[in-house]
Amino acid sequence: MAVEFVLTGATILRGPDLTASQESWIKVGEDGCISALGNTPSENSNVLHFDASSMIICPAFLNAHTHVIDGFLKETGFGLPYWDVFMPPDGLRHQALSLTPDEVVKEQLGQTLDQMIACGTSLFVDFREGGRPGVKLLEEVAADRPIQPLTLGRFASYPPQPATALASNRGVLTEDALAEVSGIVEEGAGFSLISANDLTDEALAQVATQVRSLDGLLALHVAESPPYRETSIERTGQSDVHRVVDHLQPDFAVHLTFATPEEMQRLAEAGIPGVCCPRNHAVIGLGIPRFDLMLEAGMNVAIGTDNVILASPDPLAEIQFASRVIRALRADPSFPTASEMLKMITMNPARILGVDHERGSIEVGKRADLVLIDATTGNLAPVSDAVAALVNRATAADIRAVFNNGALAHGDPLDVIPHKV
Numbered sequence: 001m002a003v004e005f006v007l008t009g010a011t012i013l014r015g016p017d018l019t020a021s022q023e024s025w026i027k028v029g030e031d032g033c034i035s036a037l038g039n040t041p042s043e044n045s046n047v048l049h050f051d052a053s054s055m056i057i058c059p060a061f062l063n064a065h066t067h068v069i070d071g072f073l074k075e076t077g078f079g080l081p082y083w084d085v086f087m088p089p090d091g092l093r094h095q096a097l098s099l100t101p102d103e104v105v106k107e108q109l110g111q112t113l114d115q116m117i118a119c120g121t122s123l124f125v126d127f128r129e130g131g132r133p134g135v136k137l138l139e140e141v142a143a144d145r146p147i148q149p150l151t152l153g154r155f156a157s158y159p160p161q162p163a164t165a166l167a168s169n170r171g172v173l174t175e176d177a178l179a180e181v182s183g184i185v186e187e188g189a190g191f192s193l194i195s196a197n198d199l200t201d202e203a204l205a206q207v208a209t210q211v212r213s214l215d216g217l218l219a220l221h222v223a224e225s226p227p228y229r230e231t232s233i234e235r236t237g238q239s240d241v242h243r244v245v246d247h248l249q250p251d252f253a254v255h256l257t258f259a260t261p262e263e264m265q266r267l268a269e270a271g272i273p274g275v276c277c278p279r280n281h282a283v284i285g286l287g288i289p290r291f292d293l294m295l296e297a298g299m300n301v302a303i304g305t306d307n308v309i310l311a312s313p314d315p316l317a318e319i320q321f322a323s324r325v326i327r328a329l330r331a332d333p334s335f336p337t338a339s340e341m342l343k344m345i346t347m348n349p350a351r352i353l354g355v356d357h358e359r360g361s362i363e364v365g366k367r368a369d370l371v372l373i374d375a376t377t378g379n380l381a382p383v384s385d386a387v388a389a390l391v392n393r394a395t396a397a398d399i400r401a402v403f404n405n406g407a408l409a410h411g412d413p414l415d416v417i418p419h420k421v
């Protein structure tokens, strides 16, 4: 149970459009939700008032794509090709995971989650391997921490269909495989595939039906690298993007680094959002996902930090890199705007994940999931444009406190909360 309090004097990024409102106050109720907002002096009452006049308050971040399990392997495979690091079963990451005791993995996972909280994250969507036990491991480590995982598990063993079925694109999943899908959705929040090439067209449709019947989230990597397309066309005559639209209709498609403009248009028309992870694809030499073109095509787009092995799970670092690299590629400093960048870690993922009624923006009635950024640090002061400052300059070191559902999740309360008025 949180305590009722008011933060006063802050610059608050209000509403879904992150409108900067100066010298504002925010009242947090005992239920941990925002009960009132204003920009006149707040009413005098017995409620605890805290001076936040040096703070920029923004909604907590939603990280739309992670693999948090590989934090114990930082920089393993740095400088090596994508396939050698990431592809099961022989990629370095998968070999290390299979050889490392759960206790070691869990300890590092806890540190990764603590770091994510300190970076302002209130919720993340993780693609987790290892079947139902893999989902359970992550859920257990996250359970006593102020951060919400949406864990999308995958089949325990690969390939989930015989190679001959995949090569001919004919064949359905067994009852056992469908039962495994159900168990994974029940343990976590949904189901993920590595790619559409995991399954035949018929099996993609089966998985979609099964996950939907259990109200789970469904997502996968799409157009992540050239072999995704080549293998898909070789087996089925269609790219993986088109097969995903035709047979799976996921809640979102991750990466799309190699999606064509026509494919982005098809995804936009089908209402399938994209989730892009620019730092990971840059460091592994795959390229830059053109989320700017996806936005222009009419897709909803969110940003994720992907594997901890090669990128810190830090949403501010991700959008700062993404903002700069897209401006460079377009030779145009005007798009996406700073608020469009910040929305990709706040309101856009909230909508994609169906949690926008309670998360993603600072509005009365929503959870008080808040990041307090110190506008007086040497890095940030003087702040002339709060949203641009967060996108273009702020780092996790400027974060003074993080609230999750009205409770302090990170930071020193005495730093943030100097006195009772």
Ligand SMILES: [Zn+2]
Residues within 6 Å of the ligand: 065, 066, 067, 127, 221, 254, 306, 307
């Ligand atoms: Zn991924």
